[in-house]
Amino acid sequence: MKATMLYGPNDVRFEECPEPKIMKATDAIIEVVAACVCGSDLWPYRGIQKITEPMPMGHEYCGIVKEIGADVKNIQVGQFVIGSFFASDNTCFVCEHGYQSACEQTEFVGGAQAPLLRVPLADGTLVATPAVPEAEMIPDLLAASDVLGTGWYAAVAANVQPNSTVVVVGDGAVGLLGILSAKQMGATKIIAMSRHEARQKLAVEFGATDIVTERGDEGVKRILELTNGHGADSVLECVGTQESMMQAIHAARQSGYVGYVGVPHGVDLNGEELFFEHVHLHGGPAPVRQFLPELIDLIWNKKIQPGKVFDLTLPLERVAEAYQVMDERRAIKVLLQP
Amino acid sequence: MKATMLYGPNDVRFEECPEPKIMKATDAIIEVVAACVCGSDLWPYRGIQKITEPMPMGHEYCGIVKEIGADVKNIQVGQFVIGSFFASDNTCFVCEHGYQSACEQTEFVGGAQAPLLRVPLADGTLVATPAVPEAEMIPDLLAASDVLGTGWYAAVAANVQPNSTVVVVGDGAVGLLGILSAKQMGATKIIAMSRHEARQKLAVEFGATDIVTERGDEGVKRILELTNGHGADSVLECVGTQESMMQAIHAARQSGYVGYVGVPHGVDLNGEELFFEHVHLHGGPAPVRQFLPELIDLIWNKKIQPGKVFDLTLPLERVAEAYQVMDERRAIKVLLQP
Numbered sequence: 001m002k003a004t005m006l007y008g009p010n011d012v013r014f015e016e017c018p019e020p021k022i023m024k025a026t027d028a029i030i031e032v033v034a035a036c037v038c039g040s041d042l043w044p045y046r047g048i049q050k051i052t053e054p055m056p057m058g059h060e061y062c063g064i065v066k067e068i069g070a071d072v073k074n075i076q077v078g079q080f081v082i083g084s085f086f087a088s089d090n091t092c093f094v095c096e097h098g099y100q101s102a103c104e105q106t107e108f109v110g111g112a113q114a115p116l117l118r119v120p121l122a123d124g125t126l127v128a129t130p131a132v133p134e135a136e137m138i139p140d141l142l143a144a145s146d147v148l149g150t151g152w153y154a155a156v157a158a159n160v161q162p163n164s165t166v167v168v169v170g171d172g173a174v175g176l177l178g179i180l181s182a183k184q185m186g187a188t189k190i191i192a193m194s195r196h197e198a199r200q201k202l203a204v205e206f207g208a209t210d211i212v213t214e215r216g217d218e219g220v221k222r223i224l225e226l227t228n229g230h231g232a233d234s235v236l237e238c239v240g241t242q243e244s245m246m247q248a249i250h251a252a253r254q255s256g257y258v259g260y261v262g263v264p265h266g267v268d269l270n271g272e273e274l275f276f277e278h279v280h281l282h283g284g285p286a287p288v289r290q291f292l293p294e295l296i297d298l299i300w301n302k303k304i305q306p307g308k309v310f311d312l313t314l315p316l317e318r319v320a321e322a323y324q325v326m327d328e329r330r331a332i333k334v335l336l337q338p
Numbered sequence: 339m340k341a342t343m344l345y346g347p348n349d350v351r352f353e354e355c356p357e358p359k360i361m362k363a364t365d366a367i368i369e370v371v372a373a374c375v376c377g378s379d380l381w382p383y384r385g386i387q388k389i390t391e392p393m394p395m396g397h398e399y400c401g402i403v404k405e406i407g408a409d410v411k412n413i414q415v416g417q418f419v420i421g422s423f424f425a426s427d428n429t430c431f432v433c434e435h436g437y438q439s440a441c442e443q444t445e446f447v448g449g450a451q452a453p454l455l456r457v458p459l460a461d462g463t464l465v466a467t468p469a470v471p472e473a474e475m476i477p478d479l480l481a482a483s484d485v486l487g488t489g490w491y492a493a494v495a496a497n498v499q500p501n502s503t504v505v506v507v508g509d510g511a512v513g514l515l516g517i518l519s520a521k522q523m524g525a526t527k528i529i530a531m532s533r534h535e536a537r538q539k540l541a542v543e544f545g546a547t548d549i550v551t552e553r554g555d556e557g558v559k560r561i562l563e564l565t566n567g568h569g570a571d572s573v574l575e576c577v578g579t580q581e582s583m584m585q586a587i588h589a590a591r592q593s594g595y596v597g598y599v600g601v602p603h604g605v606d607l608n609g610e611e612l613f614f615e616h617v618h619l620h621g622g623p624a625p626v627r628q629f630l631p632e633l634i635d636l637i638w639n640k641k642i643q644p645g646k647v648f649d650l651t652l653p654l655e656r657v658a659e660a661y662q663v664m665d666e667r668r669a670i671k672v673l674l675q676p
Contacts (some may be wrong), residue, residue, distance in 0.1 A: 093568050099593040102616055230431050245609060255437040264609030270585060271605025275598070278622035284613050322397055 003114030004057045004319045009047030010327075011322040017056070020111070020118035025071035028122035030063040030081060034142045035112045035336045036310065037322045039172045040094030040263055045323050048265065057319075058113030058336075059085035059267075060146040066116070074123040080133060081126040082145050082296065083119050084288035085109055093156065100124070100289035113319055115338040126290040130300060139307025139335055140299045143177065147333065148278030148295055148306040149288030150261050151177030151238065155185055156291075157259030157282040158234035162186030165252045167223055168208070170262060171199040173309040174335040176206055178236040178261075180306060183207025184298070190291070191226055193219055193247070199332060202308060216243055223251040231256055237283070240264050254278045261286055310335040341452030342395040342657045347385030347663075350395070350658040358449070358456035359646075363409035366460035368401040368419060372480045373674045375660045377510045377602055383661050386603065395657075396451030397423035398484040400476065403464075404454070412461040419464040420483050420634065421457050422626035423447055428462030431467040431547045438462070438627035451657055453676040465630040468638060474663040477645025477673055478637045479651075481515065485671065486644040487626030487634055488599050489515030489576070493523055495597030495620040500524030505561055505589045506546075508576030508600060509537040511585060511647040514544055514575040516599075518642060521545025525572070529533035529564055531557055531585070537670060540646060554581055561589040569594055575621070578602050592616045599624055621674065 002193045003017040041047040062082040088103035107120045151174045171194035192208035211221045226276040231253035240262025260283030298304045312331040322334035341355040381387040400420040426441035432611045445458045504525040506516045509532035531545035532538045550560045569591035578600025598621030636642045650669040660672035
């Protein structure tokens with residue numbers, strides 16, 4: 001089969017690779033129906049995260065189960081399934097606490113930008129939909145695999161409550177779906193920080209009530225103006241830079257909550273500053289698996305349409321182009337069809 | 339009157355000072371019945387926190403109301419009262435969220451190591467006991483003013499739950515009362531990190547089930563051994579150094595809670611490390627006022643005896659000696675009687 005490999009900065013190749021096989025009795029092989037390019041794929045693509053050897057790319061996926069290992073009990077061949085980027089047994093101590101992304105047996109699921117994908121720990125990792133979905137629902141279900149689950153977790157980590165005030169830092173797909181999540185959890189004032197017109201529009205469609213275009217201290221000043229000088233109850237940090245993190249912390253009210261899901265790159269937090277900000281800080285790699293049943297249910301019942309973040313669809317063989325347009329921010333998120 | 343002034347490192351003087359007076363209509367003057375030396379007083383005493391001019395010392399107090407300003411309504415002359423180190427109106431947006439230590443009108447209450455003390459925002463700051471207490475209860479009530487309230491907040495910030503496993507980093511008065519608080523909140527396994535025999539004894543008396551004498555990575559290793567390799571549900575950080583903070587973060591289980599109340603000195607947190615630890619982090623100057631009614635009630639009904647942390651009582655004029663024995667860790671906490 002042909003699949004996606006990253007050789008180095010700006011060097012994505014769609015090339016002949018061996019087909020994945022069942023390696024352990026707990027594995028499944030799925031036929032990928034849709035995959036996509038993640039904001040985090042851009043870190044190595046841009047050379048910010050170094051790679052030492054060609055890397056199979058893609059960790060967001062949904063598709064049809066083609067084959068299962070001998071020990072797989074919950075998942076059946078022919079089912080339409082969604083999984084997260086971290087495989088999880090869903091039974092260990094950490095999974096029981098709802099943090100499947102740190103499962104004691106966890107394994108990163110890579111190589112989803114391909115026609116076939118091996119998913120380890122299939123019983124714990126994959127969640128089947130009630131039936132094989134119609135084509136129009138595929139983007140929504142694919143979003144649940146990572147960006148929706150991560151935005152949702154940001155809102156949970158930021159303790160979003162009904163009638164609360166929320167700020168979302170970052171207008172990538174995760175930030176935008178953080179807005180959708182906050183809206184779904186009952187927040188009444190949702191301030192999106194974005195200076196990009198198409199993203200602002202989607203932010204409003206997902207539930208943003210205010211847009212702040214300023215960044216850094218100026219951005220924080222605007223947030224304070226919009227919150228009677230107090231700051232927000234909850235702030236979702238969906239970028240991962242020093243500036244965005246400090247913006248998030250300063251945008252929260254005293255004793256407010258910051259949920260951070262942007263993978264930190266060069267972020268250092270000063271203990272004393274954090275202490276006197278009195279914020280609650282929680283984040284990390286999103287335990288998407290925890291939320292998948294609930295999210296699939298919301299999508300299946302057409303309560304949410306997270307697939308709107310995909311503003312470009314390309315056939316898988318044009319994957320290099322998908323990276324390029326996302327790198328140049330010409331698309332929010334590109335869906336790839338094998 | 340004679341009161342306590344710090345002139346510089348190791349230079350505590352008990353000297354003639356002007357008596358405090360009502361300056362605002364919301365002030366009260368109290369006759370201090372008992373005061374004490376705080377671990378945080380040792381930062382400037384040791385020269386780690388620089389001071390530029392002589393500083394009136396002491397911020398933990400209880401006593402009898404001597405005089406009230408024209409606008410004071412809730413507090414009456416003759417009442418026995420306890421207050422916290424941060425005066426608070428108890429009505430503003432921040433106070434309503436339970437974070438009186440960041441009250442919009444807050445003012446630090448300094449100069450409590452003296453016979454008389456001016457307390458700003460008396461109605462919001464002071465809480466009266468049901469009656470004037472017997473002498474034997476004074477140490478318990480004094481503890482509520484800071485160290486108990488701060489240890490309690492550490493346990494709240496660390497989300498201590500019934501039947502949970504708790505680690506307490508720091509065996510000063512705050513850490514020891516963090517143990518008492520965790521016990522009161524129903525924790526069943528409470529691991530105290532201490533290498534000081536007298537403090538270990540009190541830790542056990544307050545509810546510690548295990549003692550770990552190792553520090554740093556070795557200490558974390560012991561904690562993991564004691565928690566089936568998982569780490570603790572809740573960790574109370576009651577020191578404020580880089581080592582203690584990292585020890586706390588690493589001692590928590592994935593998705594565990596760290597409540598930090600040790601004022602950070604030179605603490606820097608690496609964003610990426612924090613991200614992959616998945617911990618909940620919350621702390622800051624304790625909003626003691628939030629907890630005072632509940633704590634006074636527990637003390638009044640003899641459910642807890644936090645005053646045991648005072649292992650030395652001195653007359654106020656020997657305050658310099660009090661600093662010295664605490665600096666040398668010859669006493670856990672010194673009670674001062676004017």
